[in-house]
Amino acid sequence: MFISFYTVVAVSLGLCSTAVALASIQRNTANISCRYLPVDKEWPGSTDWDALNITVGGNLLRGEPLAQSCYQPHENLAKCAEIRKSWGFDSLYFDDPVNVMSPFWLNNSCNPFLSSLTNACTLDNVASYAINVTDAASIMAGIEFTQRKNIRLSIKNTGHDYLGRSSGKGSLALWTHNLRDMSIIMNYTSSQYSGPAVKIGAGMQSREVDQIAGKHGLRVVSGLCPTVGLAGGFSQNGGYGQLASLYGLAADNVLEYEVVTTDLRHLTASPSTHADLYWALSGGGSGNYAIVLSQVVKAHPDGQVTGATFSLLNTNSTAFWSAIQTWYQQSPRFNLIPGFSASWIISRELFRLTAATLPNGTASDLDAILQDFYQVITELNMTFVSKTTIVKPSFVDLYNTLVPPSHADASFPANNTIGSRLVPTSVVQNNLSDLLDIYQRILHDETVPGGVTVVGGTSNNVSHVNIGVDPDSNAVLPAWRNALFTSSAAISFPDNTTVEGLQLVQAKVNTWQDWVKDLTPGSGSYINEATYDNPDWKSDYYGKNYGRLLQVKKKYDGKFSLWQHTSVGADTYWQENAEGRLCRLSY
Structure with missing residues (x-):
């Protein structure tokens, strides 16, 4: 599948005009300790890119800013209007080979709402070219090209990422979004597991996998957000969702990975083959040890699932926060209920239970779990704006009710920055008033530069005892196993937020x-919902696993061809300078 606004020709990519435009500013760096950028004389020429395009079967795509139609010399008012309508929705970025959903990482270099403020419209932080990956050979061709030409390599799947891990100035991206095969394996057998499984291409997104699995009477661990790539950043960074309390994190359910390493090997990593790589890929970070083409995950027999939602307005601040206090006080009890999970958000105006889930439970079962909380709401003389218990015959039916396809874009905006922390039970027992005070300070922070602020959480019991996973079976951040719930704070900002505004938002989060x-202290953060410039990223995002993960990194990516902010080894070989160029560290 190709993007309509890219012209892909096997013989020529039409790069002459670009080469002429850069000629006056190109410089001869002659410094192989840094990756070359398009401004350098050593940057690959049109002949080089044409040859690569032929090698990958015409699947080389030149990156273009999404909103260039809002700028001269490409101005097109009709196209610009369409881009503006979709700018805050992450679906805009899935079918684009280089652009990522986070405005902070796009650096607003080509924002359709700021075109009157500047005449510049550049790719800036995102890849210059992308290979539409179709197989292992196309990945190998891209790796070999970047190593031979000394340019940066990046990996983009959906571009659904808050840490800029899909970006990379002047890079060649391996775009895995179109690896969209999925197959059902009813009798997968290994020394560790026997039973149903599904093989998922790297481009498959959460809702798509749920839909197909559901048609075969199965369910898998997926994300509450329907658009995350299950075999990409989701599983490789842990991955939690509504079924985690019953089956564990997504990383706990992976049986094997199909990968290409940067030394050009096409491997299967499992508990019995390349077990160290399998261990690292299962929770130790995405896009950093090898490029994943597909993964096989456990599938579980489907059946009745019950869910609940409610909304409570803040019509009386004292009562409102008393209700929230009660909710958190009851969270330790929630984690003792087999399979129960809950996700919620709090704003100044609203406390909303977005999804409580009880697999294999009935309406009366779920109502009984929440009854004590409901009783407190009555005693506080408060009234729910809405309160619903939903019983569905399958998980996907419940999921589609809780997160309707028509509402997905609005529920998970792209113009968002988030930070998070895993909270253990001791905080509720000893410091709950301090935690709730922090939440109120966040929600009433008057220095936030526009936008909407929310705090939220998800209750999942993914302890080793609860889900039956051996502590050494994967590289999931150990803090997950002691967490009572996730705590997050996020800002959704206006489409026209300037670069300075984005920087303020990032600093605030x-x-x-x-x-x-x-x-x-001693806990950590879910890296998919965390910040890129946390000075304690090693301990917070990887914990005691970091040293072992670094050894795996050195073994399978010895030249550190794969580099991202906060990825294992990020401060070992390369550093990114103010220009966005990767240069080798010297000690």
């Missing part, structure tokens, strides 16, 4: 993440 961190 960092501050909030640190406030909760002060209450949770």
